[in-house]
Amino acid sequence: MYDFDEIIERRNTNAMNTDGFREYIFRDDGSMTFPYKDEEFIRMWVADMEFATPDVIIDGIKERLEKRIFGYTRIFGNEYYGAFSNWCRTRYGWNFDKQHLVMSNGIIPALYELVDYICAEDEKVLFLTPSYAYFKYAADYNNREAVASDLINEAGRYQIDFADLKKKASDEKVSLLILCHPHNPTGRIWTEEELRKIGEIAVEHKLWVISDEIHCDLLRRGKQHVPFAKIIPDYDKVITCMAPSKTFNMAGLMISNIIIPNEELRSVWSARHYNFDNPLSVAAAQAAYEKGGDWLEELTDYLDGNFSFTKKHLAEHLPEATMEVSESTYLAWVDVSRYFSEAENLPLFFAHEAGVLLEGGDMFVQNSDGFIRLNLACPRAVLQEGLRRISEAINRSCVGQQQLMTTRKQQN
Numbered sequence: 395m396y397d398f399d400e401i402i403e404r405r406n407t408n409a410m411n412t413d414g415f416r417e418y419i420f421r422d423d424g425s426m427t428f429p430y431k432d433e434e435f436i437r438m439w440v441a442d443m444e445f446a447t448p449d450v451i452i453d454g455i456k457e458r459l460e461k462r463i464f465g466y467t468r469i470f471g472n473e474y475y476g477a478f479s480n481w482c483r484t485r486y487g488w489n490f491d492k493q494h495l496v497m498s499n500g501i502i503p504a505l506y507e508l509v510d511y512i513c514a515e516d517e518k519v520l521f522l523t524p525s526y527a528y529f530k531y532a533a534d535y536n537n538r539e540a541v542a543s544d545l546i547n548e549a550g551r552y553q554i555d556f557a558d559l560k561k562k563a564s565d566e567k568v569s570l571l572i573l574c575h576p577h578n579p580t581g582r583i584w585t586e587e588e589l590r591k592i593g594e595i596a597v598e599h600k601l602w603v604i605s606d607e608i609h610c611d612l613l614r615r616g617k618q619h620v621p622f623a624k625i626i627p628d629y630d631k632v633i634t635c636m637a638p639s640k641t642f643n644m645a646g647l648m649i650s651n652i653i654i655p656n657e658e659l660r661s662v663w664s665a666r667h668y669n670f671d672n673p674l675s676v677a678a679a680q681a682a683y684e685k686g687g688d689w690l691e692e693l694t695d696y697l698d699g700n701f702s703f704t705k706k707h708l709a710e711h712l713p714e715a716t717m718e719v720s721e722s723t724y725l726a727w728v729d730v731s732r733y734f735s736e737a738e739n740l741p742l743f744f745a746h747e748a749g750v751l752l753e754g755g756d757m758f759v760q761n762s763d764g765f766i767r768l769n770l771a772c773p774r775a776v777l778q779e780g781l782r783r784i785s786e787a788i789n790r791s792c793v794g795q796q797q798l799m800t801t802r803k804q805q806n
């Protein structure tokens with residue numbers, strides 16, 4: 395049994411979560427003031443977890459430490475490929491060739507490189523919105539045009555607008571689709587039917603597809619993930635990105651799996667990518683895939699409990715807010731638009747009024763106004779306090795607004 399209720403101090407560990415929020419969320423140069431000390435904030439923003447990385451992974455790192463030399467490292471043997479490919483075969487019924495696997499420090503750096511390798515300077519990058527902002531940044535960084543296709547929010551369940559996606563994919567300058575599968579921030583797991591329709595569009599318009607599947611191990615109990623590459627196995631213009639970083643809370647160890655079946659693209663990657671790895675990260679990732687399954691099973695139940703707890707709290711305390719339990723990820727996507735004017739800066743409101751750090755509003759490129767994204771990967775007690783603060787701040791503010799309207803009516 396793992397103790398997910400343990401509250402672990404992360405300050406003074408150079409954690410983005412505790413020390414990087416001012417610049418990342420508020421673009422603050424340090425001059426902003428809040429009515430809370432940094433350590434008083436409830437942190438529900440960046441997507442890493444407040445849970446200890448599993449012991450089996452820490453033991454894998456310790457074992458490598460005892461080898462005592464940490465020189466230039468690249469994965470040469472079969473052990474790592476065996477562990478990761480076995481993970482994909484048993485969980486997703488999906489195989490890939492060893493020579494198709496290349497490593498990257500992160501999926502974001504891989505996206506930055508691949509956009510440059512794939513898209514000519516006048517070509518465009520297509521993705522679904524709302525979106526993890528780094529998909530747009532990968533286009534911006536490479537001076538390629540970003541093209542967004544808005545998802546349709548059907549009573550809380552997001553659907554792909556296939557007419558819009560087809561129209562934008564038919565632009566001959568659109569050469570790459572970055573697919574987020576499972577989807578951050580909505581939590582959708584695209585169904586095989588949806589994946590097939592995406593595949594048909596990609597093949598018809600000769601699109602490259604990067605399927606970013608970093609969240610694929612973090613599913614609600616009973617849900618199933620089907621890798622996009624499994625849907626169109628004969629189309630080699632599909633790059634699959636997976637990693638242990640989200641699954642096992644080891645993003646700081648900077649190791650990701652990029653599967654590139656297309657030989658020409660893979661040779662460009664091998665020629666231009668800085669192709670060395672951190673030996674401790676390789677040991678950690680191999681241990682994760684070989685021995686992390688039990689921990690992940692228990693994490694799944696704990697996160698499912700946090701989603702149920704959140705859904706119940708909102709129903710009781712914020713009846714005008716709506717949230718569908720995410721099919722995947724540990725991120726809750728909550729529509730609070732009925733409580734706020736469109737102009738409200740939601741992250742700033744909750745930092746000042748609730749002492750809660752969260753992402754929301756226009757932080758997801760577009761099609762996200764009025765929504766907040768809550769990271770639920772924290773001990774239940776912390777979640778309870780965060781939700782209490784959020785609902786009290788909204789109701790206080792809402793009451794304030796009603797009082798304001800009443801006062802105005804009395805004065806007129």
Ligand SMILES: Cc1ncc(COP(=O)(O)O)c(C/N=C2\CONC2=O)c1O
Nearest residue numbers: 440441500501502503526578606608650
């Ligand atoms: C869809 C997606 N792709 C890639 C990454 C980052 O990959 P890395 O470069 O770390 O390997 C994230 C992390 N998502 C985060 C991180 O903080 N907030 C988020 O929504 C993500 O959600």
